[in-house]
Amino acid sequence: MRILNFIMLVGFIISAGFAESQELPLFKGQFSSYSNFNPANELPWWNGIRYIPQLNYEVQLSESRRVDFEASTNIYGNLGINNFNKYETNGRIKPYRFWARFYTRQFVLRAGLQKINFGSASLLRPLMWFDQIDPRDPLQLTDGVWGVLGRYYFLNNMNIWFWALYGNKNPKGWELIPSTTNIPEGGGRLQIPVGSGEAAMTYHYRTADSRSLAENLMQFKKIPENRFGIDARFDRIIGYWFEATWKNMKKDIGLLTNQEIFNIGADYTFNVGNGLTVILEQLMAASGKKPFEFGEKTTFSLLNASYPIGLFDRINYIVYYDWKNRNAYNFINWQKQFNHFTIYIMGYINPKQYNVPLQYSEDILFAGKGLQLLFVFNH
Numbered sequence: 001m002r003i004l005n006f007i008m009l010v011g012f013i014i015s016a017g018f019a020e021s022q023e024l025p026l027f028k029g030q031f032s033s034y035s036n037f038n039p040a041n042e043l044p045w046w047n048g049i050r051y052i053p054q055l056n057y058e059v060q061l062s063e064s065r066r067v068d069f070e071a072s073t074n075i076y077g078n079l080g081i082n083n084f085n086k087y088e089t090n091g092r093i094k095p096y097r098f099w100a101r102f103y104t105r106q107f108v109l110r111a112g113l114q115k116i117n118f119g120s121a122s123l124l125r126p127l128m129w130f131d132q133i134d135p136r137d138p139l140q141l142t143d144g145v146w147g148v149l150g151r152y153y154f155l156n157n158m159n160i161w162f163w164a165l166y167g168n169k170n171p172k173g174w175e176l177i178p179s180t181t182n183i184p185e186g187g188g189r190l191q192i193p194v195g196s197g198e199a200a201m202t203y204h205y206r207t208a209d210s211r212s213l214a215e216n217l218m219q220f221k222k223i224p225e226n227r228f229g230i231d232a233r234f235d236r237i238i239g240y241w242f243e244a245t246w247k248n249m250k251k252d253i254g255l256l257t258n259q260e261i262f263n264i265g266a267d268y269t270f271n272v273g274n275g276l277t278v279i280l281e282q283l284m285a286a287s288g289k290k291p292f293e294f295g296e297k298t299t300f301s302l303l304n305a306s307y308p309i310g311l312f313d314r315i316n317y318i319v320y321y322d323w324k325n326r327n328a329y330n331f332i333n334w335q336k337q338f339n340h341f342t343i344y345i346m347g348y349i350n351p352k353q354y355n356v357p358l359q360y361s362e363d364i365l366f367a368g369k370g371l372q373l374l375f376v377f378n379h
Helices: 002-014
Strands: 026-037 045-060 066-082 086-103 107-114 145-153 159-165 185-194 197-208 223-236 238-249 258-270 276-288 296-309 313-322 327-337 341-349 369-378
Touching (some): 185 223
Antiparallel strands (some): 026 045, 026 369, 045 066, 066 086, 086 107, 107 145, 145 159, 159 185, 185 197, 197 223, 238 258, 276 296, 296 313, 341 369
8 A cells, every 4th residue: 555655646746747858767786695603692603695676767857856766675584503403594575765756956855665864963863763773784774664754955054854654563763662553653853053063853743552562561552652852963173962852652651651862972083094083972861750750771882983994994993881781892893895895894792681772683693792794795
């Protein structure tokens, strides 16, 4: 049904104007394969392949109006092995992006399965409402959401966003409770220039369904949820930012009734060799029955250091520190760039009890100590 509605919308957009010229469809894709060894896992050796074919097409309606389309599929399979006598497989073929976009010099309207993200924070993002991008993932993969997104850009660099989502069953971003099926959700964002940077206010409304939660929590089919966010980023000698969100459920579901997430951070590139870029962020997430009572708190610090070794090599190090459990999560990545493909060699030293902020991966492979080799080919 969602695809049928999308096709009807595409037909409406095309009929809005006559095509003066049109480009040939552009086909490209990304193939990746990995091998991960982690002796702490039940299946220590995991291997997988992924292919994301992508088709783009653009039509010019007039000198200032265009419409374009994107369709891509996420095709992947994984194999876990233990001494070649025990194994496990999984895989899937699913839509990755499927949208149509109409745009002018100051207005953009995009409808379909798409990625929606915004905010000032770099890595630990309270405004990660509709995606689950893991900063350690070189591919920056994330599932999209079904909906309509509009943006209008004023001449003074102020811009306003609005969106409506529908048919997204799985939890998104920081959500622990899925949305109620067949009830639309929506919101908006206002960004304004402020001094040497910009600031923004964001709002989202949805109806949640807590019936899939543990039996000891209150279960409701429909829970109105209001979500508020503020953020700002400035660049003066160093880059610095803050980001904060508050989520409020209109029914009592215990500690999940209210959630607050705060982030402050800064970045700077030191004049060392080819340039050493350092990012520092501090995140605090809390929840409770009452707003801002901070009944259950989690605090993470993050350090990210990135250094280019020549034109085609880069080394990147990320460490998270979990102050509540007093655990450190270490991740190092060496990247080698060739003409059409890239090789990543990654190592990690993490606690066996994995409690790092949300990530995209369906399976957590990074608990404990291990190595991963990733090959990426783009065409």
